[in-house]
Amino acid sequence: MRDQYQQQLDSILTELVEMTGFVRAALSQATEALLEADLTTAETVITGDLAIDDARERIEDESFEILARQAPVAGDLRMLVASLRMVADLERMGDLAVHIAKVARLRYPTRAVPEVLVPTIQFMAETADQMIASAAEIVATRDVNAARELESADDDMDKLRTSMFRILLGDDWSDGVEPAVDMALLGRYYERIGDHAVSMGRRIVFLVTGHHPAHV
Amino acid sequence: MRDQYQQQLDSILTELVEMTGFVRAALSQATEALLEADLTTAETVITGDLAIDDARERIEDESFEILARQAPVAGDLRMLVASLRMVADLERMGDLAVHIAKVARLRYPTRAVPEVLVPTIQFMAETADQMIASAAEIVATRDVNAARELESADDDMDKLRTSMFRILLGDDWSDGVEPAVDMALLGRYYERIGDHAVSMGRRIVFLVTGHHPAHV
Secondary structure (H helix, E strand, O other): OHHHHHHHHHHHHHHHHHHHHHHHHHHHHHHHHHHHOOHHHHHHHHHHHHHHHHHHHHHHHHHHHHHHHHOOOHHHHHHHHHHHHHHHHHHHHHHHHHHHHHHHHHHOOOOOOOHHHHHHHHHHHHHHHHHHHHHHHHHHHOOOOHHHHHHHHHHHHHHHHHHHHHHHOOOOOOOOHHHHHHHHHHHHHHHHHHHHHHHHHHHHHHHHHOOOOOOO | OHHHHHHHHHHHHHHHHHHHHHHHHHHHHHHHHHHHOOHHHHHHHHHHHHHHHHHHHHHHHHHHHHHHHHOOOHHHHHHHHHHHHHHHHHHHHHHHHHHHHHHHHHHOOOOOOOHHHHHHHHHHHHHHHHHHHHHHHHHHHOOOOHHHHHHHHHHHHHHHHHHHHHHHOOOOOOOOHHHHHHHHHHHHHHHHHHHHHHHHHHHHHHHHHOOOOOOO
């Protein structure tokens, strides 16, 4: 009985890690759709979000079942509640990938991203992807040292956003208002994806150390 | 014992409703700071966010205590988990009010909002406030009919955002890129505040009816 219970708990963490894989794939496709003005890939991300929502629902149901049947205490209880939050973080990241894909679709066949900002978007996408990967590693290994990487990637993301604003609002910006608005919102979406990865990392750090890092 | 337990559960809902009051005050001040270019009020919102974070922490701690000590089942368990999520929604709304106040601070002594968009921002702020009020009412009364109002206010918010984009991207826009970027992000912040209110309403509808509305 106890073994089965432990297996159920472990399986929730495994499913969370799997879900990070779906989110990374969605984000990578959304960025591709954006940078290649690729309508088919954009649609794939938009319709594919249902699979991420299903994963959320499955993990939630399993967590509720354990909460209701096993009445876990202390550490296990906190782990389950943290899982319910992490699954919400992941679902939200999926929604943000959909927002990115929708910008690609809205501007198709034009590429939404002006040439001068392609590298910034590429770096933002890579940083966000790396942050989700770090969050997954922290969930899988409970290695709280990896959380430091996550905070440092978060600083990189801030710098990318600042540099994006410098370009958008600089004298050399010649692409006008519409792309500037698109880029400001896109920057925000990538940043928020990173924020949710940081949240996930911090939840595990709290579980392992009992210590609240400044929350996101 | 049972009575005390019920009191603890009720007190969590009461505290959630109180917390909606803090969030409404923060949002109203943030909007005032924005529309009046009022630096002092902006600072009040930014520093005052700590009180909202404290409220979150207190409600979380109480929920955990009940979860750990009373091992609630079925309805009570779902209510507690929903409360943990609603408290996260409310904290996030507070963060978004801070983002709004920070735009006011960043552009001070200039008013961030161009004249032509003052009414749109006012309507957005009123709509968001009304949505938080509806969410509070649903939490307090469990009247799921009030959830319909919330969905209709959410449609109003969508329309306001569409109308904002029409102005920003229209031929008559003469305020340039920087205010356009500010306004696009501000529109997003108000919209997200509304989204979190809708989430809260839907969580209660689910608790009461056992029926998942399409999730936010």
